[in-house]
Amino acid sequence: MRAGVRLRANTRRRAPALSNVKSLQCRECGSEYPVEPQYVCDFCFGPLEVSYDYDAVARVISRERITRGPLTMWRYHDLLPVDAEMALDMNTGFTPLTRARNLGRMLGLNNLYIKHVSENPTFSFKDRVVSVASAKALEFEFDTLACASTGNLAGSVSAHGAKAGMNTMVFFPSDLERGKILGAGIYGATLVAVDGTYDQVNRLCSELADNHRWAFVNINMRPFYSEGSKTLAYEVAEQLGWRAPDACVVPGASGSLFTKIWKGLNELADLGLIDSAAHTKMHIAQAEGCSPIVTAYDEDTPHVRPVTPDTIAKSLAIGNPADGYYSIKTIESSGGSAVAAPEEEVVEGIQLLAETEGIFTETAGGVVISGLRKLAKSGKIRPDDLTVAYITGNGLKTQEVVEPIIDPVFTTPAYEDFMTSMAAREETV
């Protein structure tokens, strides 16, 4: 019974189900490490990644097994690096995939879908990665959950820390939107506003991670954390009837989400759960004011030169993207592209999605919609391509940017006054 499944998913499961993780492995030199809170290779300083025993996965996984699972991201537990009984379940994941007919018509795309994830517990995709990282932090017996954040991550870490009863410290640039600061502080986290860019915040946190036994979800827990993003590939494939889309459009900050969606699709193909992901083109969208990955793509080099961000899309304001190099590799192997949304079109993108599909996204979503429009116009996405645009955050957290376009008619409660006010408004528009 589905409801029972959903209900049970809120409590810890009794039957232990161990993860299929084999080791951590360096993405550069291939050195293997035990499953510990480590993120950099001792030999070559390359980033570590979770390595699975895919034979063990293949023996148990099936479409049917997934379909019978909980209505959350934990239905894909076989491909996540957490023992099932440790999963800190806040009902994250299995968010809707919506057919976007109205927006598709505007952009000339006949098979457009929106994967929207702002229905997660803290209203961004970060709940997926934090669910994994916080479960892992409990497993490693950390007392403190922490992060360096451009905004959404702070809220998610704070909420998960509250639910898990952990001490929580979140670090962010002090110019962050109010909704994101409030949306973290409300859960009782210690908020640290750093007078600097995200990249400076990140450096401070890396130093802190070296000197304190704190679980920084996106630093020392990063190999586990980033795996949570794969669920955005699994869900889309399942919701499309077990197939990969022709095109994905994904917002780009560190580049981690982008590379992990690609990894997830390929895992499904390798395991025979979908036919193939060979036809899928991966497109990454950045805001023009912070588009180092787009610049590298345009210059045809995998080496991403750091920039100082100056963008309205603060959640994407990472000037030195940790997965920039791998993002370019993902574009190359999928035949995709990188696209920059002009700063002045970000709010237009937010409006367009809201007015056509009734979905209110934040600046990162505005970047995706603006990027999608460019990709459709340039022919990089063709009219009949089965296209999925990832909308990863919620507009209520970045209200400042749409404030100028909100313009109510004012009236007294008297009928005649209202008619007069409306007539005046209609004359001016």
Place this chain on the structure above:
Amino acid sequence: MRAGVRLRANTRRRAPALSNVKSLQCRECGSEYPVEPQYVCDFCFGPLEVSYDYDAVARVISRERITRGPLTMWRYHDLLPVDAEMALDMNTGFTPLTRARNLGRMLGLNNLYIKHVSENPTFSFKDRVVSVASAKALEFEFDTLACASTGNLAGSVSAHGAKAGMNTMVFFPSDLERGKILGAGIYGATLVAVDGTYDQVNRLCSELADNHRWAFVNINMRPFYSEGSKTLAYEVAEQLGWRAPDACVVPGASGSLFTKIWKGLNELADLGLIDSAAHTKMHIAQAEGCSPIVTAYDEDTPHVRPVTPDTIAKSLAIGNPADGYYSIKTIESSGGSAVAAPEEEVVEGIQLLAETEGIFTETAGGVVISGLRKLAKSGKIRPDDLTVAYITGNGLKTQEVVEPIIDPVFTTPAYEDFMTSMAAREETV
């Protein structure tokens, strides 16, 4: 396949499935009317309500049929007044029911659940009623969707209007929170800010409904609209394994939600889908600054005297509740109660829920948690009662009220500066 179901639910269904509605019926004198956009009895001026052919419902409905349905509120289509092919589906409903162990421990409640509905498309329970009302408005061939709103309704009507391609007009008191105004305007609705209370807004809209062919979801569409709230009873019963809780705590504004949850539970019992709802006690929570239903309950009269609202919980600021009388009747027949949350405890309630369960609610949710605490303390809810608290709105829409409690530590990106700032903070707390 579940995913397929969810996917299909985004498009209109092909097989027509007509609703089981028989007529509209006056709640006072029982006069029957055809299914039209009418809301007041011509004879006695009583409110009209949808009347179903329950024999027809009983012939088709079953737990299995519901379980096979879409993962949205439309799984209960047999008990909603909309023909299936008209349903305007924005993935509303079937939101999580969360076991609240941490909060339960704080309040001495061993079986506490949170039904949270801020994961709906516009982040409040209003999407449930507007889904029904907007579908009905399309069926009646209205061009304009409208409402009188205390905030959340405006956002929901605007989003549904955008998705349906309708002209949209939303009316609200001009002192509304910014997040609620923005959260409506972004979808392209015409915003009308009325210098007055909600009750004055409502009177203006009633006049407009008489003179324009506009579908005011909560005025001339009210009989259909209000039925959408029943899904909050159905889902809870299903998610509890097909049984009714011992106690429900529901926020009270017009009182409609409260009475419809009770109606929904009783429908399930009458249809044999649950054993009984006879043990369920219905508790309504209002903010002290606008608690006319609580006052009537305390004075042991079903006649609710209008008040002028003065409350932090603007979404509950209805001084003259349309369903006040029926709310008192619901309390009487269920053996429940009405409880007022002191104004100064509303923000405490918001904080308590966030810090224990990682759920960030708006002021209405703060009222519910504060009311729940009083009910537990007074023994009206007993420690082992299976209790469901309804959290109907999202904290990101009422950020103003928590602003004063958010207090970040400020630092430069230098490690030593951070250590100094933290030490200073720790001294002051």
